[in-house]
Amino acid sequence: MLERFFPDEYISSTYAIPFDRLYEEGYRGIIFDIDNTLVPHGAPADERAKQLFRDLKELGYSCCLLSNNQEPRVKMFNEEIGVPYIFNAHKPAGKNYRRAMQLMGTDRNTTLFVGDQLFTDVWGAKRSGIRNILVRPIHPKEEIQIVLKRYLEKIVLHFYLKKKKKLV
Template sequence: MKIMFEKFFPDEYLGSTYKIPFEKLYEQGYRGVIFDIDNTLVPHGAPADERAKRLFQRLREIGFESCLLSNNQKKRVEMFNQEIQTHYIYNALKPARKNYLHAMEIMGTDQTNTLFVGDQLFTDVWGAKRVGIHNILVHPINPKEEIQIVLKRYLEKIVLHFYKKSKKRLKKVAN
């Protein structure tokens, strides 16, 4: 069972986008960050808030390129990006590989120095894994979601159960 789910396991799993140590990641050689928007940066459908604006300012100061990669329509992504002013791709069809690759092309990065941050395993993380970029799964900001996402969350819980179990097993082996 575990092997069946491994292709969905994130490289890292953190509580929030806003707790990611971007300075450390830059020191490790990362130069581009691709972000999902809804429930990764802000609650579903919300405009960019002060926290999101500060994050993108901080990323620019560190030296990162960034790109929003969203399955949402143009109007939603442009509304969010008004205050952020970064690269973006809407209607991305995640987990399809094409727009992850396009985002890296736009940022001038590649699989070795790009990371992806998102809140969903079956779109965000799996798409990033399919193109070979480091991915960070974050807890969704707001539990209130559209029905199709609520249904996916049940399946995600199963995968995350096996992910956490495998992490515990690796910890025991390391000790």
């Protein structure tokens, strides 16, 4: 039962993902969560995030930001990034994952999702049929509703890592 929440991959940081290799595998679009995936919660785009998007565009990727935050937060982050975005996305509902693919001109087979939460980000991507990568949260400071979900995530990740170890 918990396996429905298992990520396709679990990587320490968005900035450690081998995007060039994934491009060679045929991926052309990346949907990103923002808070604690690209920057600490509520922070503007920092130089590392800006450089990531410059590099991704140079590789040939289309990108889209998908956030449950309201527009002022998402718009502020995106000012110097300049990619399509969807705010108030209602993740894990699949509607806006599909809309993000439309905005990028990609499909389920050519799209990746990168996020830091199992029960919103990863589960929504899985429900939408998109390959997903879970990353560790950038910063421990989070809103209370997220803190509570993190306790449940630890349980799921324990079983995910245990299963993964058995496969190796």
